[in-house]
Amino acid sequence: MIIRMLSLLSAMMLALLVQTVHLTADETCQSPYMPKITGQEQFVYVWTLGMEGVGDESDKLVTVDVRPGSKTYGKVINSHSVGGRHEAHHAGFTADRRYLWAGGLDTNNIYIYDVHSDPSKPKLEKTITTFVADTGGAVGPHTFYALPGRMMITALSNDKDNGGRTALVEYSNDGKFVATHWMPTDKDPRGAKIDKVADGYGYDVRALPRKNVMLSSSFTGWSNYMMDFGQMLKDAEAMKRFGQTVTLWDLHTRQPKQVFHVPGAPLEIRWAWGDNANYAFTSTALTSKLWLIEEDDKGQWKASAVADIGDPSKIPLPVDISISADDKTMWINTFMEGKTRLFDISDPHAPKQIYEKKIGNQINMVSQSWDGGRVYFTTSLLANWDKKGDDNDQFLKAYTWDGKDLKEQFAIDFVKQGLGRAHLMRFGSSELYTG
Amino acid sequence: MTNYARSTSLTAMVAIAAIAVIFVLAYRSWGDLVPGQGERAATPLEAAGQPGAPERVDRLSALFPRTQTHDFVAPIPGSYKLPVIKLAGDGKLTDHTGRATTLHEEYEGNISLLSFIYTSCRDAAGCPLATGLLFDIFHVSNRSRQLAANTKLVTVSFDPVRDDPQVMATYGQSALEDEDRETKMAWRFLTASSRADLEPILSSYGQTISIATDADTLKHVLRMYLIDRQGRIRNVYGLGFLDPRLLLADIETLLIEEAQNKGS
Secondary structure (H helix, E strand, C coil): CHHHHHHHHHHHHHHHHHHHHHHCCCECCCCCCCCCCCCCCCEEEEEEECECCECCCCCEEEEEECCCCCCCCCCEEEEEECCCCCCEEEEEECCCCCEEEEEECCCCCEEEEECCCCCCCCEEEEEECCHHHHHCCEECCCCEEEECCEEEEECCEECCCCCCECEEEEEECCCCEEEEEECCECCCCCCCEECCCCECECCCEEEEHHHCEEEECCCCCHHHHCCCHHHHHCCHHHHHCCCCEEEEEECCCCEEEEEEECCCCEEEEEECCCCCCCEEEEEECCCCEEEEEEECCCCCEEEEEEEECCCHHHCCCEEEEEECCCCCEEEEEECCCCEEEEEECCCCCCCEEEEEEECCCCCCCEEEECCCCEEEEECCCCCCCCCCHHHCCCEEEEEEECCCCEEEEEEEECCCCCCCEEEEEEEECHHHHCC | CCHHHHHHHHHHHHHHHHHHCCHHHHHHHHHHHCCCCCCCCCCHHHHCCCCCCCCCCCCHHHHCCCCCCCCCCCCCCCCCCCCCCEECCCCEEEECCCCEEEHHHHHCCCEEEEEEECCCCCCCCCHHHHHHHHHHHHHHHHHCHHHHHHEEEEEEECCCCCCCHHHHHHHCHHHHCCCCHHHCCEEEEEECCCHHHHHHHHHHCCCCCEECCCCCCEECCCEEEEECCCCEEEEEEECCCCCHHHHHHHHHHHHHHHHHHHHC
16 A cells, blocks of 8 residues: 555656646647657747748748847848748647748748757748648648657648538648548537537647647638638628637547638637646637637537637637646737736636737737746738738737746847738657757 | 756756656556556456457457546547558668568558667657567567468667667567567567668658767657558557557558448
């Protein structure tokens, strides 16, 4: 009995240490399979959309130096243009964190960068140009999520009707196609229990390995995301074509298990990090609500709206969210307001806003360091949805957060620097690849 | 590396070393922590061999309990597909007796589970965890004649400097000299003669090794690979998915697939 208790205590201590060594992360939104940066990030990679009239007008991967004390701190130290505008959107590391995969929602190109040989200067290693053919018609590679030995990629659309019906897709880390998993629909639920509707739409995907589940969300298809924003808002038929589902999958078998009804285009998904936390959040762009997806005491999964984000009647358009490492707070950006909000989510059933700050005329992405002390923001949502004229801010802004206030450390104007529309950020560090 | 990160790393290393001795007991005890179940009855594994235990178990994954770190119902073998990821790479190696071999020779005619380790690994959540899991699978394999006859474990060291054939023989001794080994799945312990022989293997499997500042620790991302009889990688496992139930369910899924292909 004593040996068993001692073993148990040791297991708990070991689990805690394993957590420390293996599961801490630089930013809090990455795949749990990846090696992590402990402490200070050295570089911020910004996947940037080309912009007409700005620089070479091409999509590019921009590297910003964020090493404190560096002579080039807060400066762009490298930029690699891929030539042409592909609707650069999101990017993600492989599970060994040696490569960064970055996608184009319009041309469906996927650019694979070597970020380990010289983290200050990512090198384009390979370009995948056969995504649509490989996958059997999926369009718009969006989220790049690391699994051991391969990438799980969400798509946004399809080549049949350019609508929102789409798939999850797997590629090996070598860039070879592995499998397509079409989203469940009302006509073909693929074994999933459907709460109300299964629209077959996709957007983000995130996994909770401990429970062998992953969640995917739903946005809209190519015909909408490539349309001018103002034109789309006036198009009643277009406005019907937005996702209203979050799907729960068996992570190991890639089989959909349940489709929750989450109206209003649920976008980013973030699982809580705690050892026993069986819940995730998502926010809905059109209805401006924070949703909780959780497993209850009986082992049943359910989704419920738990908070408003801003004033939903004004459609502030919540976009990116970032959960803290201790699961106590969450940054939520609203694109139309250019505002970030901090929510206390220590009670996930009753989130409360505790802080807000206007960052610019428009903002989209937010990335925070593991200790929460540094928070970065960028601006672009989609080339045809970004604001126009003087409201079309395009920047990377870096802040420190002391628990009370965001203090700006530097700002890079991506238009003045001839770069383009700043979008997805990922952290890099040479310490990942050395002893 | 910042001072905070450095002190955190040192503290973590000392603590891991201190409790590594009783890790195996901790791994066994983990199944007691499933919420709501309190003290559980003996698993089929523990009960196996006892009077009244079944002679043959069809789903070997059912022998292992659901645990807090793998808190889910294991998939039913054959109820899902394992797509081909890529061809499994080849390479020149040496077995524990010093005999030259290759990976493809080792895979020949078997469904294989490949793991990379180094024997002086002190990370209890790394190579020892992986090897402990493989021992669990090894020991139950004689509960299924089909599994034992058709599956092979292949463990390769990525430390050719320290892990020569004799070291590998010592590392695998309890399996190599298991009194029931003739009825269990084969288990091969291999090493490379040189870095030059090892590098193409590591590259092929996407295994990156670097030497830590202490010069003894080899940094790597823990991985296992399921390889079918045609020499194709069908799954890749990492930390967080090293659950014997999943590995066994996948092996059985491949066996079911083979049977279905023969019948069609």
